[in-house]
Structures are given as structure tokens and as C-alpha cells.
Amino acid sequence: MKLPRKKLTASVPTFAMGDIAFLLLIFFVILARAQDDSHIQWQPARLKDVTMAAAPRASVTIDTGYKTYLDGKETSPAELAAALSKILGDAPAGQRNVFLKVHREARASHFEPVIAAISEAGGDLIHILEPEEKPATP
């Protein structure tokens, strides 16, 4: 008499799939954050009649320590024009938006060389500002 041999099934354990996906997501989130400028500390100035800003090609920030950053990476105003020209390339007018985020306590000696560099690179400058709060009506 032949006894049938039990078939052994080899399956991949799937308990940890959710945890693996979670860790992968954390990894990619950290990677993405390293490329943007959300880690830079700055406070926008306020202005009446601000408009919605279109998507930028590049973002230049002057932080609370008055350091200049291009797309989250520290740079100097002297190097900014060349770096911006590289990013903007041959993009047509209207698609050369450059966000300028200046900390509200910055002085002309900090932001004017940056504006000059954006101008030199041929960028369409957009000052990123906060809308002024309207006074509460009684």
C-alpha cells in the first residue's frame, strides 16, 4: 500500500507587508523633504491684495539667519544667478517663475542682491507673501 505523501506548501509570510510599506513610505518622505525647502525657517511679510502664485521652476529663500537657499540648498547670492540660469534653461517666458521667500525681518542688503541675481537669470519673480488680515468688524 502506498501512502500519499503530504504536499508541503511554501508561502511567503505576508504579516509584515503593511510594516514594510510603512517604512518605505517614511523613507521616501524623508528623501522628498531633503529636496524641498520646507525645513527652512522663515516668516513671510504681509501685504494687501496678494494673488495666488503659479507653480515655480525654482524657489529662493532668505531665512531667519539671512542665509540664501536655492531649492532648499544653501548658496551665496554671487552663485545664485548661474545656478538659476541652469535651472531655468530655455524655458519660455511665463514658465520661468521663481519664488522669492524673504524673511520679514530681512534688510535691503540681504534681498537686493538676490533680486539682482534673479533678474540676471531672467526669472519671473514672485514675492511669496501672506495676505494682510482684515480688521475685525464690530
Added chain:
Amino acid sequence: MKLKRGKMLVDPPDCASSDIAFTLIIFFLVCAAVQPETGMPQMLPKTEAKTEKREQSQNIEVSITPTSIVLNGSPLQLPEFAQRIAAALKPKTREADRIVVVKSAPDTPYPTWVHVSQAIGQAGGILTLELESERTINVK
């Protein structure tokens, strides 16, 4: 004799916890990504060569300091400045005449500069920065 009945432990099912966490992260990421940004656009023609001819004597000149705004020699505050610059630019029809040369003191705060820049833009002026390094940038 009474026999004690064993209490049944009821655990909430936790097999879906990581999936819930995953969905929550996606939700917050999307919320963060769609936060709109507001601002003031300024068209910047490329910086002209140093040898550019300037007719400064005919252009309106504005000097900004931390405490005042000087328009053609008269110190003003912002609301008055907005009215005066609009009045000064109103009769000027040629683009070349609408150039406003702005000189800022090195310690001029950014909010003051932005307010002046907005007033000039709303009055139809073409803002031109005059930097200490003798470079001139046209800001429309």
C-alpha cells in the same frame, strides 16, 4: 460549589493598524502638498549691461529708508506716497517716462520695500533698482 467562569479577553483586531497608518500618512501628505501660496508677481527683464543709457534726471526718484519714503526729495509716509506716485505717473504715457528709480538704504526692511514696490506697480510705474554696485535692474 460555584465554578467561576473564565473571562473572555476581547482584543480589538490590529491586523489593519499599519494600513490605517499608511492611509493617514497619505492623507496628511496630500494636505501638505496642496497648501496654496500667495504672493506678488514682478516681471524682471534681464539685467541690462553697465553701459545702459539712463535718463535719471527725467525719471521719478524714490529713496527708501527704514523710517521714511522720499519721493523726488519730499519725505512721505506710505499712504501719502501711494497717492503722490499715482498722481506723478498719471500724465506720463511713454514707457520710458514711467521708470521709477528706487534707491534703498541697506537697512531698509523687506515689508517696507514690498509696500513701496506694490504702490509703484499699482500706479503703473516701472520699478528700477539702483544698487550700490552701480548695477541697474528694471522691475516692471
